Structures are given as C-alpha cells and as structure tokens.
Amino acid sequence: MNCKLIPQSLCTVAALTGVTPLMSQQKETPGQPNIVVFIADDAGMDYGCYGNKGISTPNIDRLASKGIRFEKAFLTSPQSSPSRTSMMTGKFAHTIGTQDLHTGIDADTKMMPYYFKQAGYTTACMLKTHWGPNGDKQFDRIIKGTYLPDQGPLSKEVFANYRQFLDDTKGEPFFLWVGFIDPHRPYNRKKCPQVNTPGKVTVPPYLVDGEDTRRDLADYYNEISRMDDNIGTMLKEMEKRHLLDNTIIVFLSDNGMPFPRAKGTLYDSGIQTPLIFVWDKKIQPGTKHTNGLVSTIDLAPTLLSLAGIEVPEDMYGRGFKDLLFDPSRRGSEYIFSERNWHDTDEYIRCVRSEKYKLIYNAYYELPHGTSMDLSTSLSWYELKKHQRQGSLQKSQTQIFECPRAMVEIYDLEKDPDELDNVADLAEYKAPGSVLARKMVEWQKATKDHPWWKNRRPDQNDRITGFPLFMNRPPLWVE
Incomplete structure (x- = not known):
C-alpha cells in the first residue's frame, strides 16, 4: 500500500483491520x-x-x-x-x-x-x-x-x-x-x-x-x-x-x-x-x-x-x-465499536477479531448503563423480579455487576455468548495485549476523545431503570 496516496490515519486503520483500502478498484x-x-x-x-x-x-x-x-x-x-x-x-x-x-x-x-x-x-x-x-x-x-x-x-x-x-x-x-x-x-x-x-x-x-x-x-x-x-x-x-x-x-x-x-x-x-x-x-x-x-x-x-x-x-x-x-x-482481521451517551452515560470501546474480543469500560465503578426503552420492558422487569428473589442464573447477572471489570476479554470460540471474562487468566495475556494495542492505535488514528472529556449526567437510574429526567441532561461544565 502506498501511504503517500492516502492520509496517514487511514493507513493506520488499514493496518489495524488487516486489509488494504479499496483505492485501486473504484473504476472496475x-x-x-x-x-x-x-x-x-x-x-x-x-x-x-x-x-x-x-x-x-x-x-x-x-x-x-x-x-x-x-x-x-x-x-x-x-x-x-x-x-x-x-x-x-x-x-x-x-x-x-x-x-x-x-x-x-x-x-x-x-x-x-x-x-x-x-x-x-x-x-x-x-x-x-x-x-x-x-x-x-x-x-x-x-x-x-x-x-x-x-x-x-x-x-x-x-x-x-x-x-x-x-x-x-x-x-x-x-x-x-x-x-x-x-x-x-x-x-x-x-x-x-x-x-x-x-x-x-x-x-x-x-x-x-x-x-x-x-x-x-x-x-x-x-x-x-x-x-x-x-x-x-x-x-x-x-x-x-x-x-x-x-x-x-x-x-x-x-x-x-x-x-x-x-x-x-x-x-x-x-x-x-x-x-x-x-x-x-x-x-x-x-x-x-x-x-x-x-x-x-x-x-x-x-x-x-x-x-x-x-x-x-x-x-x-x-x-x-x-x-x-x-x-x-x-x-x-479486526472490527472496532464504541458506546457513548444513551439515556445513561458510558465510555466503552471494543476491538474484535474472529477468535477474541476486548472490551474497555472507562466507568467500571458503575453498573452497566441502560436506556429507558429497555428498562421499561417486560424482559427488564422479569430480570429485576428474579434478582430480588435471588434466583438469577450467573449468565443473567452480568449487566448488574458493580464494580465491573475495566477490561473484559472473551474467547469467542469457546464462549460465543461472551459470559466468561478471561482477562485474569495467564493464557489470555498475550492475545489480550495484541487487542489492547490495536484499540489504542485505532483510537489515536480516528481522533477518539478521552473518557473524561464528554461526560453527561444519566437520564435514568442504572439500578432500577427509573427515569430521573424526561429531557436530555446537558454536558458537564468544567
């Protein structure tokens, strides 16, 4: 790939995904x-x-x-x-x-x-x-x-x-x-x-x-x-x-x-x-x-x-x-995704290969954020009812964990539902390090903002789902 023909940031993204941008095929x-x-x-x-x-x-x-x-x-x-x-x-x-x-x-x-x-x-x-x-x-x-x-x-x-x-x-x-x-x-x-x-x-x-x-x-x-x-x-x-x-x-x-x-x-x-x-x-x-x-x-x-x-x-x-x-x-080879404010504020980033996924949670001291349409659903209320009764299965408690892990790593071949975070196992340190490096490089190449820059108040409660505000809260003022 001739990086003189396209911006350096795009060359970086191409290197991260593992595929050359389709520049020579546009006239085919x-x-x-x-x-x-x-x-x-x-x-x-x-x-x-x-x-x-x-x-x-x-x-x-x-x-x-x-x-x-x-x-x-x-x-x-x-x-x-x-x-x-x-x-x-x-x-x-x-x-x-x-x-x-x-x-x-x-x-x-x-x-x-x-x-x-x-x-x-x-x-x-x-x-x-x-x-x-x-x-x-x-x-x-x-x-x-x-x-x-x-x-x-x-x-x-x-x-x-x-x-x-x-x-x-x-x-x-x-x-x-x-x-x-x-x-x-x-x-x-x-x-x-x-x-x-x-x-x-x-x-x-x-x-x-x-x-x-x-x-x-x-x-x-x-x-x-x-x-x-x-x-x-x-x-x-x-x-x-x-x-x-x-x-x-x-x-x-x-x-x-x-x-x-x-x-x-x-x-x-x-x-x-x-x-x-x-x-x-x-x-x-x-x-x-x-x-x-x-x-x-x-x-x-x-x-x-x-x-x-x-x-x-x-x-x-x-x-x-x-x-x-x-x-x-x-x-x-890799895809990248992000989650930001959506009724509750989040700063989550992920990088995924065919075999592994790494998720970064900046607000790890808080439980997973939810949106008001989800937290007023029949499925949400059934989860909360069983949580009160202490009858949730381990696979159903993931979104209620607090604090949650800052880093989640999943072996997608063994765990396609992403229920077992293996970031604390020695055998996943090497592939996890590769994914972490890819994520940081992607964030730099695409001008991602730091986690502390864009924080907003939540619109609804993370624990109960109850709406605190009916209108979107403003950005924090520094």
Whole structure:
C-alpha cells in the first residue's frame, strides 16, 4: 500500500483491520446501478435465513437466497444515530461528533447522498433517518409519510409516495435509503399482526426464560415480521417495474435487539448485524461470507465503488466489494465499536477479531448503563423480579455487576455468548495485549476523545431503570 496516496490515519486503520483500502478498484464497475438500502431499527439476528426457526421472515429470507449473506458483520456502535451516521459517512461517530444519541451531523460532514448526487443519481430517504437536518438536506427528496412503532403498518400515503418516487426517477439511477422503525419499542399488539408465538421464540441465556420475557420476544418478532411484509410490498413494486435487474438491494440493522444486555452494549448481541446484498446476475445467489469480519464503517465506500464513484480519501472505511463476488476472499482481521451517551452515560470501546474480543469500560465503578426503552420492558422487569428473589442464573447477572471489570476479554470460540471474562487468566495475556494495542492505535488514528472529556449526567437510574429526567441532561461544565 502506498501511504503517500492516502492520509496517514487511514493507513493506520488499514493496518489495524488487516486489509488494504479499496483505492485501486473504484473504476472496475461500469454503469450506474440503482441502490436501495433497507435498514431495520433495533433488530438483532432473528431471521429465518440466520437460523431462527421460530420467526416468520419470508421476504428477507428470499433476499438471502437471491444474494450473499454475511455471517460476521458488525456495527460501529450499538446505538441508532451514532451507528447510522457512521455507516452513512464512512467515519466513526466520535470522529464526526455524533457519538451521543440524537446528535446529528454538522453542516460540513458529507454523507453518501452527496457523492451519489455528484455522480448523477437522484437520492431520497424515507421514514426514520436520525442524522439530523444537515443530513436530510443532502438528499434530493424526503419521501413523505412517517409512522411510529405503535401506530400499526405503513400507511397508504407512504406507499403512494414511494411509487411516485419510482415514477419520477424512471430511466435515471437512484439511491434510496429506507429507514424502518420496526422493531423499535414500544410494542402495540392490537396494531401489529400476531404471526409469531411466545412458545417458539429463542430466549438468549442472559434473559430469564419466563412468560413475560417470551411475550416480549414474540412482540419483537412480530414487528420484524411486519417490517418483512413491508419490504416484500416494496420489492414487488420494483419487480413490476422491472427495476430489480439493475438494482443493488442491501438489508441490515442499526444495532442489536432492544433487550437488556443487547442494544447499547458492545457484546455481539448489541453490535452484530444481519447484512445481505442482492444484485441480480452479478452476485451469486444463495452465497454466504464467513471468512473474516466485515464492519459497517465499510458500507459507504463499498456502495460508492459499486456505482463507479471515487471513494473520498478522508473515509476511514474501506470497500469490501470483492467479497460480494468472491465469498472465499478474506474480510477484515479486526472490527472496532464504541458506546457513548444513551439515556445513561458510558465510555466503552471494543476491538474484535474472529477468535477474541476486548472490551474497555472507562466507568467500571458503575453498573452497566441502560436506556429507558429497555428498562421499561417486560424482559427488564422479569430480570429485576428474579434478582430480588435471588434466583438469577450467573449468565443473567452480568449487566448488574458493580464494580465491573475495566477490561473484559472473551474467547469467542469457546464462549460465543461472551459470559466468561478471561482477562485474569495467564493464557489470555498475550492475545489480550495484541487487542489492547490495536484499540489504542485505532483510537489515536480516528481522533477518539478521552473518557473524561464528554461526560453527561444519566437520564435514568442504572439500578432500577427509573427515569430521573424526561429531557436530555446537558454536558458537564468544567
């Protein structure tokens, strides 16, 4: 790699991930395919195509059968707005100042639609965005029609405006970002089709396998199924217009499922994402990638390069275009993720390889922070009830530990659920030291702030989950 061609910080990130940035491949793909990104809100890995037999997701499963499914894809944050701004810009949230929840991008930060517009694309987004007004301005069109998670399925207005957008862009390449709010809380059973049952859900070991938790998981499954149905409707509309022949379809989520010890944490339950790419006659149907890791920091440069657009040099992400067409090729050696303010303040960083993960907790004297949507859920209350009774299993006490370890190391081959912190075992000192060095180098290369600089008060109590404030507290004043 010729480091004279790109910023030194990007060379450092390339060295950390173990893969050279995709700079020489930007002109390999002729033509301008349409690009449609479907992004779920708070959906984990619960789909039929990812092995969950208790959920109905026929349309997402069909996408996986027609394209490539990534088994080891990860997010740069387990929080909505930091995650979305990162994947849209190819930069880490702490680099562009969007690390705290509900923080939009500034007027100078460029997102994908800016570059697509420069290349002749019509750009649009619909439903949830969560990158602020400066981000919205970079799209040609905001497709009207919003919905909230407790208001039922998408309205006729939403689909009518979607169809109108397709009419208006006939014959011209377009980039469309579809931000679903499903399966974000709150849940409304009366307005969501009940297609999944509590008896067939998969209860992870860090939750109590009880009636309330199963009901909670079934509600979550049902919202994923509702999203799946809406995706099917939108795909059929494109199919009727013969658009799918030259349209790249992407499906992913912004963070893990909205349950305790998942969303908002840097365990895989919080940062692993489904990732599916479909491109008819270009990507081999029914393939999967398992060799190495993929990060959503790489989404923007990948989509730009697929459209034949030059990847900006200031993006930290690298393209993984080659993996789409040859799943045997190896992905990244390491991925990095961060957790900052989200109703409770945190400063957590992690680095993950295929075999090991290291998590750094700056506020180790405090229990894990939680968000108000999680701490008012049926699953949370069932955990707290069993905690009072002293009947929690060891795997269910992890988020209540106080003080917690400043450093957590997990052997992912032996402990895929990340329940046994082995940082105090001699045999893990060497691999842990490698990960620690990689993390510090990544923080320096991406201009991460020190843990003490951005502290905020908590919005809700970490122990009980009770909301202290209804509005976001200000930053500490030094």
